[in-house]
Amino acid sequence: xxxxxSCPCAGVTLDRLIQPAILTVLAEGPRHGYAVAEExxxxxxxxxxxxxxxxxxxxxxxxxxxxxxxxxxxxxxGGPARNCYEITPEGLRCLAxxxxxxxxxxxxxxxxxxxxxxxxxxxxxxxxxIRLKQGHRIT
Amino acid sequence: xxxxxSCPCAGVTLDRLIQPAILTVLAEGPRHGYAVAEExxxxxxxxxxxxxxxxxxxxxxxxxxxxxxxxxxxxxxGGPARNCYEITPEGLRCLAxxxxxxxxxxxxxxxxxxxxxxxxxxxxxxxxxIRLKQGHRIT
DNA sequence: GCGATTATTCGAATAACTCCAATATATGAG
DNA sequence: CTCATATATTGGAGTTATTCGAATAATCGC
Numbered sequence: 001x002x003x004x005x006s007c008p009c010a011g012v013t014l015d016r017l018i019q020p021a022i023l024t025v026l027a028e029g030p031r032h033g034y035a036v037a038e039e040x041x042x043x044x045x046x047x048x049x050x051x052x053x054x055x056x057x058x059x060x061x062x063x064x065x066x067x068x069x070x071x072x073x074x075x076x077x078g079g080p081a082r083n084c085y086e087i088t089p090e091g092l093r094c095l096a097x098x099x100x101x102x103x104x105x106x107x108x109x110x111x112x113x114x115x116x117x118x119x120x121x122x123x124x125x126x127x128x129x130i131r132l133k134q135g136h137r138i139t
Numbered sequence: 140x141x142x143x144x145s146c147p148c149a150g151v152t153l154d155r156l157i158q159p160a161i162l163t164v165l166a167e168g169p170r171h172g173y174a175v176a177e178e179x180x181x182x183x184x185x186x187x188x189x190x191x192x193x194x195x196x197x198x199x200x201x202x203x204x205x206x207x208x209x210x211x212x213x214x215x216x217g218g219p220a221r222n223c224y225e226i227t228p229e230g231l232r233c234l235a236x237x238x239x240x241x242x243x244x245x246x247x248x249x250x251x252x253x254x255x256x257x258x259x260x261x262x263x264x265x266x267x268x269i270r271l272k273q274g275h276r277i278t
Numbered sequence: 279g280c281g282a283t284t285a286t287t288c289g290a291a292t293a294a295c296t297c298c299a300a301t302a303t304a305t306g307a308g
Numbered sequence: 309c310t311c312a313t314a315t316a317t318t319g320g321a322g323t324t325a326t327t328c329g330a331a332t333a334a335t336c337g338c
Contacts, residue, residue, distance in 0.1 A: 016294095017247070017248070017251060020251060020255055021251060023255070024251065024254050024255045024258045024259075025258070027255070027258035027259055027261065027262040028258045028261060028262070032316080032317095033316075033317070034315065034316050034317080035316095043254070044247075044250070044251060044254070052295070052296055052297080053316095053317095054295095054296080054297085054298095054317090054318075054319085055294090055295065055296075057316095057317065057318070058295090058318095061318095078303080078304055078305080078315090079302095079303055079304055079305090079314085079315050079316070080301090080302055080303045080304080080315065080316045080317070081302085081303085081316080081317085082315090082316065082317090083316085083317070087262060089266065092259065092262055092263065092266070095255060095258075095259050095262075096259060098255060099252065099255050099256060099259065102248050102251060102252045102255065103252065105248055106245055106248045106249060106252065108156070108183075109156070109241050109244055109245045109248070110245060111183070112156060112159060112160060112163065112183060112241060113238065113241045113242065113245065115163050115182070115183070116159055116162070116163045116166070116234060116237060116238050116241065117238060119163045119164070119166035119167045119234075120163075120166055120231065120234050120235060120238065122166065122167060123166040123167070123226060123231055123234075124231065127228065127231070155325095171285080171286095172285075172286070173284065173285050173286075174285095191326070191327055191328080192285095192286095193286090193287075193288085193326095193327080193328085193329090194325095194326065194327075196285095196286065196287070197287090197326090200287095217284090217334080217335055217336075218283085218284050218285070218333095218334060218335050218336090219284065219285045219286070219332090219333055219334045219335080220285080220286085220333090220334085221284090221285065221286090222285085222286070
């Protein structure tokens with residue numbers, strides 16, 4: 001039996017969604033990188049345990065370059081300095097577009113899902129017929 | 140105004156889904172590569188006009204290596220030779236797993252969508268308040 | 279013959295993502 | 309005091325994924 005656990009069909013990653021997830025968390029309120037990552041791990045794990053934390057920092061940097069978030073250093077506490085991120089109006093516009101995109105994703109997936117289910121059934125009954133035809137010869 | 144058309148939030152690609160789309164088309168019946176690509180373009184374009192055709196050929200090759208499909212050359216017609224692909228029982232198992240994965244994707248996206256909508260509203264009313272406070276000073 | 283259409287394939291470039299390691303500070307255990 | 313641990317951020321190297329562009333090839337209409 002073929003092992004399907006390393007096949008993308010196992011669906012361990014759904015990477016592109018990290019970006020709207022970050023925007024969503026920051027739309028709820030300002031947070032520093034580590035807290036964003038923790039929040040995403042806690043609430044939005046899409047089958048995967050831990051979306052790579054360095055990836056989240058990288059996205060935050062990228063999003064700052066693009067003006068979707070702004071950051072400021074916060075040292076008024078114990079522990080290492082925190083880079084606190086806040087969403088901008090541009091970031092909110094981006095999130096609004098993400099919402100439309102996510103709706104399209106969801107609808108596209110639903111459509112594919114229906115097609116896959118119906119095709120799967122069709123193929124299975126076709127294979128059953130072949131097996132019946134060849135019936136007594138095999139095994 | 141920032142141009143969001145080249146941002147992934149524009150959602151031009153939803154790449155990983157090409158694989159279950161190929162399996163779905165082949166579960167409906169055997170087809171050669173070009174026909175698979177056309178069918179996918181015709182029915183399953185997720186916002187993008189043409190999912191790269193060479194990518195579809197590449198996936199078909201990969202899927203054959205993995206035993207999900209089998210191919211045979213067909214020259215009984217005009218035009219260049221066609222490599223005809225057929226789904227295997229392994230391929231059907233893979234498609235069955237894809238169906239479960241797609242359900243998880245859809246549910247994950249729905250969850251993110253709800254969070255994004257609520258966070259977006261929250262952030263907007265927060266920004267409105269700030270604008271009211273600073274009201275007369277700006278503009 | 280020439281261009282358009284159908285059909286497949288390959289190489290190179292780029293983008294995306296992960297893994298690993300480094301740095302830094304505070305806190306609590308021993 | 310020192311070591312381990314948790315918090316917090318960053319950078320580099322390597323792998324994989326994906327796209328783009330070009331090459332090849334055969335048939336058909338003009």
